[in-house]
Amino acid sequence: MKTVKLYNFLTRKKQTFKPIRKNRVNFYACGPTVYWHAHIGNLRTYIFEDILRRTLKYNGYKVKQIMNITDVEDKIIRKAKKEKKKIHEITEPYTKIFFEDLKKLNIEKAEQYPKATKHIKEIINIIKKLLKKGFAYKGKDNSIYFDISKFKNYGKLSRLNKKNIKIGARIEADEYNKENIQDFVLWKSKKPGEPSWSSPFGNGRPGWHIECSAMSMKHLGGEQGRTIDIHSGAIDLLFPHHENEIAQSEATTGKKFVNYWIEGEHLLVNEQKMSKSLGNIYTLRDVEKNSFSPLAFRYLILTSHYRSKLNFTWKSIKAAQSALNNIYEFIQDINREAKIVKNPKIIKIYENNFLTSINDDLNTSKALAIFWKVIKDKNISSSTKKQLLLEFDKVLGLGLNKIKKTENKIDKIPQKIKDLAGQREKLRANKQFVPADSLRKKIESLGYKLEDTAAGSTVLRK
Numbered sequence: 001m002k003t004v005k006l007y008n009f010l011t012r013k014k015q016t017f018k019p020i021r022k023n024r025v026n027f028y029a030c031g032p033t034v035y036w037h038a039h040i041g042n043l044r045t046y047i048f049e050d051i052l053r054r055t056l057k058y059n060g061y062k063v064k065q066i067m068n069i070t071d072v073e074d075k076i077i078r079k080a081k082k083e084k085k086k087i088h089e090i091t092e093p094y095t096k097i098f099f100e101d102l103k104k105l106n107i108e109k110a111e112q113y114p115k116a117t118k119h120i121k122e123i124i125n126i127i128k129k130l131l132k133k134g135f136a137y138k139g140k141d142n143s144i145y146f147d148i149s150k151f152k153n154y155g156k157l158s159r160l161n162k163k164n165i166k167i168g169a170r171i172e173a174d175e176y177n178k179e180n181i182q183d184f185v186l187w188k189s190k191k192p193g194e195p196s197w198s199s200p201f202g203n204g205r206p207g208w209h210i211e212c213s214a215m216s217m218k219h220l221g222g223e224q225g226r227t228i229d230i231h232s233g234a235i236d237l238l239f240p241h242h243e244n245e246i247a248q249s250e251a252t253t254g255k256k257f258v259n260y261w262i263e264g265e266h267l268l269v270n271e272q273k274m275s276k277s278l279g280n281i282y283t284l285r286d287v288e289k290n291s292f293s294p295l296a297f298r299y300l301i302l303t304s305h306y307r308s309k310l311n312f313t314w315k316s317i318k319a320a321q322s323a324l325n326n327i328y329e330f331i332q333d334i335n336r337e338a339k340i341v342k343n344p345k346i347i348k349i350y351e352n353n354f355l356t357s358i359n360d361d362l363n364t365s366k367a368l369a370i371f372w373k374v375i376k377d378k379n380i381s382s383s384t385k386k387q388l389l390l391e392f393d394k395v396l397g398l399g400l401n402k403i404k405k406t407e408n409k410i411d412k413i414p415q416k417i418k419d420l421a422g423q424r425e426k427l428r429a430n431k432q433f434v435p436a437d438s439l440r441k442k443i444e445s446l447g448y449k450l451e452d453t454a455a456g457s458t459v460l461r462k
């Protein structure tokens with residue numbers, strides 16, 4: 001087995017990954033709060049986590065990945081109130097859309113997607129333990145809070161400036177910043193018009209942070225005091241979400257919660273943070289509306305390292321689409337001619353270089369550079385190229401194994417163009433070559449080209 005190196009936010013170092021059990025990895029990724037479409041920044045995180053998963057598998061590890069669905073939380077409740085709906089009327093359609101997005105982006109399915117509302121019993125059990133051990137208390141508002149002063153390692157992940165701790169203050173909101181370090185809520189007492197569950201400490205609902213502790217501990221052995229190998233998410237979850245998960249979990253079990261904290265950087269749009277006021281919060285639907293394929297977005301994400309900020313622009317995704325189209329056309333051409341003939345020596349060198357890149361804290365941009373080197377290498381046969389590219393795509397996930405000989409999967413060809421191509425086919429079949437040729441020219445003038453093969457003609461984007 002090769003060495004996988006990962007940057008661990010707990011130690012702020014790149015470390016050789018060592019799982020607790022041989023060849024097996026328990027991996028928890030914070031999932032979506034399903035109150036709206038995932039934006040492209042969220043999708044960047046899911047793509048990086050998919051690369052992490054695929055890299056571990058590529059190295060021979062058996063991966064158990066859990067990604068939660070947050071289906072009760074402040075934002076969901078606010079939206080349900082505004083739209084006069086029940087929370088499940090908000091969360092169910094957006095959960096469905098979330099899974100559609102993952103599929104379009106060729107993100108492998110995690111082993112399980114537990115939902116917060118299905119873990120109320122586990123959440124209550126943790127809070128009971130925390131109350132019993134003195135890490136939690138009931139506030140004047142009847143909500144239950146975690147007492148951060150009782151947990152001596154509070155701040156170890158996000159390296160807090162303890163001066164900012166507001167002693168004795170408490171916050172009921174799920175989201176707050178580092179300037180507002182205070183006791184955080186575990187159980188929110190019932191409010192009119194909000195969903196609630198009964199509990200020994202009164203009717204109410206869980207805070208966001210405890211949901212992830214409960215689900216990760218239940219599905220990855222934390223309840224039995226087992227440490228989880230990897231926990232991942234976006235960098236903005238480092239504080240308070242991940243910090244609070246550590247506090248709740250470790251205070252409950254007395255054991256280390258997670259060994260490796262892997263956090264992905266932000267995505268910027270035109271050098272700015274996405275925000276409602278700037279109107280620059282894009283989703284996968286915006287990408288598709290602009291005639292770009294979801295996999296072009298995936299390609300764009302892979303061009304930069306997951307710990308670097310990535311600046312999304314329409315120009316950058318255009319370049320990614322064009323690169324991806326070139327790859328697909330290359331594969332289509334190879335598919336026409338090449339059968340795999342083994343060429344072990346060269347294959348080994350390329351494979352090693354690829355593995356070294358990807359194992360170096362998921363260096364996807366370097367891995368892509370090797371991918372292109374293979375395409376451009378004049379000294380290796382098409383069949384060797386095909387074998388290597390398909391192998392690399394087990395990690396990169398650009399969907400190369402789905403490209404067929406005469407099918408055009410590059411992007412959607414408009415119906416109008418397809419109709420013109422169909423008319424031209426008919427003319428050709430009737431040996432009316434002159435009008436057929438003028439239709440070809442028309443298609444070309446609209447930005448497409450035709451490739452005639454024995455099996456018929458294929459429309460491609462120019």
Ligand SMILES: [Zn+2]
Nearest residue numbers: 030031212241
């Ligand atoms: Zn989480």
